[in-house]
Amino acid sequence: MSTDAVLEVKNLETRFYTEEGVVEAVDGNSFTLEEGEMLGIVGESGSGKSVTAMSIMGLIDDPGRIEAGEILYRGDDLLQKSNREMRRIRGNDISMVFQDPMTSLNPVFTVGSQISRIVQKHMGLSKAAARERTIQLLEDVGIPEAEGRVDDYPHQFSGGMRQRVLIAMAISCDPDVLIADEPTTALDVTIEAQIFELLEDLQAKYGMSVILITHDLGVVAGTCDRVAVVYAGNIVERATVTELFESPRHPYTRGLMRSIPKLRRDEEQLTPIEGKIPDLAALPSGCSFHPRCEHATEDCRQVDPELREIAPGRQAACLNAYGYDREGPDGHASSRATTDGGVTDE
Numbered sequence: 001m002s003t004d005a006v007l008e009v010k011n012l013e014t015r016f017y018t019e020e021g022v023v024e025a026v027d028g029n030s031f032t033l034e035e036g037e038m039l040g041i042v043g044e045s046g047s048g049k050s051v052t053a054m055s056i057m058g059l060i061d062d063p064g065r066i067e068a069g070e071i072l073y074r075g076d077d078l079l080q081k082s083n084r085e086m087r088r089i090r091g092n093d094i095s096m097v098f099q100d101p102m103t104s105l106n107p108v109f110t111v112g113s114q115i116s117r118i119v120q121k122h123m124g125l126s127k128a129a130a131r132e133r134t135i136q137l138l139e140d141v142g143i144p145e146a147e148g149r150v151d152d153y154p155h156q157f158s159g160g161m162r163q164r165v166l167i168a169m170a171i172s173c174d175p176d177v178l179i180a181d182e183p184t185t186a187l188d189v190t191i192e193a194q195i196f197e198l199l200e201d202l203q204a205k206y207g208m209s210v211i212l213i214t215h216d217l218g219v220v221a222g223t224c225d226r227v228a229v230v231y232a233g234n235i236v237e238r239a240t241v242t243e244l245f246e247s248p249r250h251p252y253t254r255g256l257m258r259s260i261p262k263l264r265r266d267e268e269q270l271t272p273i274e275g276k277i278p279d280l281a282a283l284p285s286g287c288s289f290h291p292r293c294e295h296a297t298e299d300c301r302q303v304d305p306e307l308r309e310i311a312p313g314r315q316a317a318c319l320n321a322y323g324y325d326r327e328g329p330d331g332h333a334s335s336r337a338t339t340d341g342g343v344t345d346e
């Protein structure tokens, strides 16, 4: 285990056994979350991002099953924990902000009582101390006049403020790891930017390590340290954010970049990736991305590429990770990947 890893996910495989077939939502993925970093997991809708998060949280239910792998939290495998232990870990150590604040907040209780209940239960605080902490948390997440709002109900808050309440709830027991799953889906762009700023501030203030799940590479550019790009249940590229934006190696990553309006320079064309993500219960042969890849060769139709080191600290799952643009990692037309996963000099 890497010395600074808070969380290490190894060869995680999560499947859903549905009437339509076996959905391979997470297909043997590995990644680490380092101490104090913000890791982005990015990919189109349906690529397995939420299922990855739910697997870490121990919240996969029928018809889903974690079939293989390890999820090491500070060296301890979460997959070996009982439901009871996982409930404690979810309260105290690893916490999650879900996509839609309305489904996570109970409309019939005040926001204050919902947060207080959690800190009373998990931190053993008295009612009065819990209320005080709740007001402090609401202040920390930027709710104006928190003391006056603590007894309001969820519907009395705007969408952005509700998401702040949810974040307050998620950090209420001072978690080590926070997973934010598309936390701004329901919000407009200005509020979205404020929420990401808030997450960055809180990360520093509370000393958390954060996994940010998003379909938007533009969001990753502004907030994350490292990024894992997922496609159809597989991580297809891993890099630091700087490296990824300087030289994306996987054709899917390149496609994502070309399809993000925020990242375009004016003279560049906005070109969405053609086609759509495959049905995870009926994946194509070879590389799952090959039907949408403009660089696909016959090999790509046959061989499912492993995620492999293509430069120090960088991995991509593409037979031609830098061969297709004829440039090596240093910008030289130097190497081509082979079908057995090696790299030959040309």
Ligand SMILES: Nc1ncnc2c1ncn2[C@@H]1O[C@H](COP(=O)(O)OP(=O)(O)OP(=O)(O)O)[C@@H](O)[C@H]1O
Pocket: 016, 018, 023, 025, 043, 044, 045, 046, 047, 048, 049, 050, 051, 052, 062, 063, 064, 182, 215, 280
């Ligand atoms: N309870 C379930 N039963 C059956 N299939 C499921 C279930 N939950 C998720 N899946 C399937 O797992 C795959 C991955 O879904 P997931 O929600 O992780 O994607 P995502 O990348 O997070 O997309 P989104 O951004 O839309 O949430 C999808 O094909 C989805 O249909």
